[in-house]
Amino acid sequence: MTGAKITHFETHDVRFPTSLSGDGTDAMNTDCDYSSAYITLYTSSSLVGHGMTFTIGRGNEIVCQAIKEVASRLVGRDTEQLFANMGAAWDHLLADPQLRWIGPEKGVIHIATGAVNNALWDMYARARSKPLWKLVVDMSPEELVSATAFRYITDAITREEALAMLKEKEAGKKDREAKVKELGYPAYVTSAGWLGYSDEKVARLTKEAVSAGFNHFKMKVGSNAASDLRRGKIIRSIIDDPQYLPPGSSGHLGPSVEGKNAGPTGAVLMIDANQVWDVPQAIEYVKSLEEIKPWFIEEPTAPDDILGHAAIRSALKPHGIGVATGEHAHNRMIFKQLLQAQAIDVCQIDSCRLAGVSEVLSVLLMAAKFGVPVCPHAGGVGLCEYVIHLSLIDYIAVSGTMERNVLEFVDHLHEHFLYPCSINSRGRYNVPTNAAEGYSIEMHKNSIAEYEWPNGSYWVEAKGTK
Ligand SMILES: C[C@H](O)[C@@H](O)CC(=O)C(=O)O
Ligand SMILES: [Mg+2]
Numbered sequence: 001m002t003g004a005k006i007t008h009f010e011t012h013d014v015r016f017p018t019s020l021s022g023d024g025t026d027a028m029n030t031d032c033d034y035s036s037a038y039i040t041l042y043t044s045s046s047l048v049g050h051g052m053t054f055t056i057g058r059g060n061e062i063v064c065q066a067i068k069e070v071a072s073r074l075v076g077r078d079t080e081q082l083f084a085n086m087g088a089a090w091d092h093l094l095a096d097p098q099l100r101w102i103g104p105e106k107g108v109i110h111i112a113t114g115a116v117n118n119a120l121w122d123m124y125a126r127a128r129s130k131p132l133w134k135l136v137v138d139m140s141p142e143e144l145v146s147a148t149a150f151r152y153i154t155d156a157i158t159r160e161e162a163l164a165m166l167k168e169k170e171a172g173k174k175d176r177e178a179k180v181k182e183l184g185y186p187a188y189v190t191s192a193g194w195l196g197y198s199d200e201k202v203a204r205l206t207k208e209a210v211s212a213g214f215n216h217f218k219m220k221v222g223s224n225a226a227s228d229l230r231r232g233k234i235i236r237s238i239i240d241d242p243q244y245l246p247p248g249s250s251g252h253l254g255p256s257v258e259g260k261n262a263g264p265t266g267a268v269l270m271i272d273a274n275q276v277w278d279v280p281q282a283i284e285y286v287k288s289l290e291e292i293k294p295w296f297i298e299e300p301t302a303p304d305d306i307l308g309h310a311a312i313r314s315a316l317k318p319h320g321i322g323v324a325t326g327e328h329a330h331n332r333m334i335f336k337q338l339l340q341a342q343a344i345d346v347c348q349i350d351s352c353r354l355a356g357v358s359e360v361l362s363v364l365l366m367a368a369k370f371g372v373p374v375c376p377h378a379g380g381v382g383l384c385e386y387v388i389h390l391s392l393i394d395y396i397a398v399s400g401t402m403e404r405n406v407l408e409f410v411d412h413l414h415e416h417f418l419y420p421c422s423i424n425s426r427g428r429y430n431v432p433t434n435a436a437e438g439y440s441i442e443m444h445k446n447s448i449a450e451y452e453w454p455n456g457s458y459w460v461e462a463k464g465t466k
Helices: 060-074 079-084 086-094 107-127 132-137 141-146 159-170 173-183 199-211 225-239 279-287 306-319 332-340 357-370 383-398 445-451 457-465
Strands: 006-015 035-043 048-055 185-189 216-220 268-272 294-298 322-325 407-409
Touching: 006 060, 006 445, 035 060, 035 107, 048 060, 048 107, 060 086, 060 107, 079 086, 079 107, 086 107, 086 141, 086 357, 107 132, 107 357, 132 357, 132 383, 141 159, 159 357, 159 383, 173 383, 185 383, 199 216, 199 225, 216 225, 225 268, 279 294, 279 306, 306 322, 306 332, 332 357, 357 383, 383 407, 445 457
Parallel strands: 185 216, 185 407, 216 268, 268 294, 294 322
Antiparallel strands: 006 035, 035 048
16 A cells, blocks of 8 residues: 655744743753754645643753754655554664664654654554554554564563464453543643742642542652752642542542552652762662652662662662653653562653654563553653553553553643643543544644743743843
């Protein structure tokens, strides 16, 4: 079968001034302008594909430049031939010998590849008039395996093992799809606990999140232990108090809290250090926060330090605190080793730090094999829109479970997308159902015109007023 040809592409460096309000701040990233290195792929027909990768401001233009280099590899290619084997399409994107030298499979070139691979998947879903998750869960096990990036991971999972796992899950797919459409996908909220927020703002947003139905909450830690303990106690005092629960409910309605250090109302608290500590320091610091009963510490140390994470995990185990990481795990091999070394309790894939859907699938398969729940990272612009698709794929087709999982939600910048994610009254993500939405990442043209750096109307005006 032949289809339209990819003819050209456009990139946009889009930056939102979130640093003005402290949104997105943590111990390492104190000054974030949530940014999107955005691409649209065009074809000889009306079919298009949108994709992006996330950065936090300066440097976004470097990623856009790299996206141009990677996307050039698709120009002239037949779309149907690419869709017929998305694993081979992924290999092709990665196989430029000169570009590979500036990775390999890490850093700017890899996140740029993520944007391009995601745009191709968005185009594929649009070509089949399905949201992306539905395109993937409707694939046969053989099609899904052939769409996955398998190089360098076959010591952890072979194609045959993956096929057998997917076949075993085939029979329950319809029921799981119906269940998640009815209930929504479990979520947790981070946007009440950014480090740059005042205690009053944290308290107000936490109360709002509780009354919106959330029962898992994450706060940022790592710049000052006494202040973390104070903020943690403020959050605990709200989430453990039945008076703030939604009217008529006797306890939290949300996802399962078993084994997660839940408080008396069934509320779970997680903490995130964004890589600030050395290994021994991480252990001591987190122990000093034991009183606020975190389920896990996220990114306690350098993201490439697999054995460091393993050491932290085994030191914190007697204290009932787990370890999570992944938003800066730059490829599937890092996840492979985190899993092999039993270094994590929770696997936090990032939709565009990994090089797109094909590489995400390889991590979903490995995590399912190792029995580690996947709770994707979504603190950024566009990430919530992306990751609901990935968690649905994980639940319906790969792991078959959503009971322990929680998908991150931050309440920022959704209005800039044509198909924004949404949360139901139980504090869970709704399932995207629009046949035209693809991977839900298409941005409004007027948002691009306003926030494109440096000549968008917002930035021109902001310079004028400085
Ligand atoms: C810079 C980002 O906001 C980061 O703090 C997000 C993050 O760590 C998370 O959402 O988790
Ligand atoms: Mg984080």
